[in-house]
Amino acid sequence: MGQASTRDRIVIAAARLLQRQGYVGTGIKQIAKEAEATLGSVYHFFPGGKEAVAVAAIKYSSQEFAAVLRDALDSEEDPGAGVQACARQLAEGLRASGWTDGCPVTAAALETLGTDSEIQQACVNALRSWEQTVTDKLLRSGFxxxxxxxxxxxxxxxxxxxxxxxxxxxxxxxxRATSRQLARLMDSYGVSRS
Amino acid sequence: MGQASTRDRIVIAAARLLQRQGYVGTGIKQIAKEAEATLGSVYHFFPGGKEAVAVAAIKYSSQEFAAVLRDALDSEEDPGAGVQACARQLAEGLRASGWTDGCPVTAAALETLGTDSEIQQACVNALRSWEQTVTDKLLRSGFxxxxxxxxxxxxxxxxxxxxxxxxxxxxxxxxRATSRQLARLMDSYGVSRS
DNA sequence: ACGGCTCTAAAACGAACGCTCTAACCAGTA
DNA sequence: TACTGGTTAGAGCGTTCGTTTTAGAGCCGT
Structure with a gap:
């Protein structure tokens, strides 16, 4: 990570902090410190301030999780098993972080609901892309x-x-329980498998 | 609401604000203003400060939603239909508030994950009691x-x-979509109805 | 050696934060 | 009238917030 550009370090650090403490709970000075950058650098790359950093971080996290989701789903032929694999992946990440690193979008989305900031749109796009990933898998499976x-x-x-x-x-x-039930729900459609 | 005690007004105002803007995003002065109380009153009734107010507010919201949940489930004999009724109730509340008043627990829970505050425990208890309400309904339905x-x-x-x-x-x-799928999932168990 | 560029560094701004403090108000009792 | 305990009122504490500002590295083509 030492060779990552300052801008990238800021985005990555912001993504992780947003994931852990939400938008309001994360200070821009804390982001700078965590990224081993200075406040001047942050405002240089993100003249839009805290909100601009958050938007970039959410977009980054969104793509990151989309990749995880796609890999987990594609690791199994049966979409139900794929969802269970995805749940295992999530559980692993949670346990490894001491149950602190959750969904990168939920917290930020909830905190900025009243406002009309770009953060909202970034969260909407993230959820939509994840749904699309799942939809694709289901379509490929014959739903x-x-x-x-x-x-x-x-x-x-x-x-x-x-x-x-x-x-x-x-x-x-x-x-575990939820993914098991989701698999059962998908099975109930009785899609013909090739 | 004018005849409610100062303490109650504080709890109710805090509950609503927590629901909308989360724990970190809600200031204790804002709670006082919204409750038409003064800062002195807040610290008189809640010497524990902001955290104590939040715990009381979450407990209040928890019981409030538990009642809504129970009523919605009991309004239908079939548990699947009950869940759909509950979802309609949630949707109605969301639309009426301009999509701002969401789950009173989720936001506060996510923001205080790292900490070991009593807020965490209050959220755990809330989720547990809601799950218990649903479990009871399912048991009564023969699951x-x-x-x-x-x-x-x-x-x-x-x-x-x-x-x-x-x-x-x-x-x-x-x-709507989720509650429909949940009803389908419950139907898949094919429990005998009396 | 030079101006011109990107990037970093740190000080300082006003506002808001949670919280503490003291003074006053207002029953009820004597 | 005086006292008392529960409640309200608001000024002010130190700290942190997001942001702005000013200054200075480091590098490059000429």
Missing amino acids: QARDARELATTIIGALEGAEVTAQVNRSEEPL | QARDARELATTIIGALEGAEVTAQVNRSEEPL
Whole structure:
């Protein structure tokens, strides 16, 4: 990480801090310190201030998780098993971080709901891209378009909620239980497998 | 509300503000102003300061939502229909508040994850009591104990995630889709109805 | 050697934060 | 009238917030 550019270090540090303490709870000076940069650098690369840093960080986190999601889903042929693999991946990350590093979008999204900042749009885009990733997998598995979209919304939402529950309970059981039930739900559609 | 005691007004105002802007985003002076009380009153009733106010507010919100949940579930005999009624209730509240008043626990829980404050425990208790409410309904409907518990975890988590998704998208569609899928999932257990 | 550029460094601004403090108000009792 | 305990009122503490500002490195083509 020592060879990463200052700008990249800022984005990555901001992403991690946002994930842990949310938007309001993260100070711009803290971001600078964590990124081993100075306040001047932060405002040089992000003249828009704290909000601009947060938007860049959320976009970064969004793509990062989209990749994790895609890999987990593609690691199994059955989409239900793929969702369970994804839940295991999430649980692993949570446990490794001491249950602090949760969904990079949820916290920031909730805190800026009233405002009309660009952060909102970044969160909407993140959720949409994740849903699309799941939808694609379901379509490839033979689901009908309408079922696939509705299931994808349900799956992303349920995983998000289960992750929060897992965090506050410091247990991966909610993620396990939820992914098991999601797999059962997908099985109930009885899609023909090639 | 004019006849409510000062202490009650503080708790209610804090609950609403926590719901909208989270723990860090809500100032204790703002709580006092919103409750039409003064800072002196707040610290008189809550010597523990901001954290004590938040704990009381979360407990209050927890019981409030538990009642809503119980009523919605009991309004239908079929538990799947009950969950859908609950989702409609949530959607109604969201729309009425301009998509700002979400889950009273999620935001506060996420922001205080690293800390070991009492807020964490209050959030854990809230989630547990809601899960228990759902579990009771499922048991009464003939589900096996193990299935009921796992389903309850899934349902509460999924509703939570769907509510967040609904908030950021300013649409009640995620709640509708999720509750429909949850009802389907419950139906898949094919419990005998009396 | 030079101005011109990107980037870094640190001091300082006003505002807001959580919290403490003292003084006053207002029953009820004697 | 005086006293008392529960409650309200608001000034002010030290700290941190996001941001601005000014100054100075380091590098490059000429």
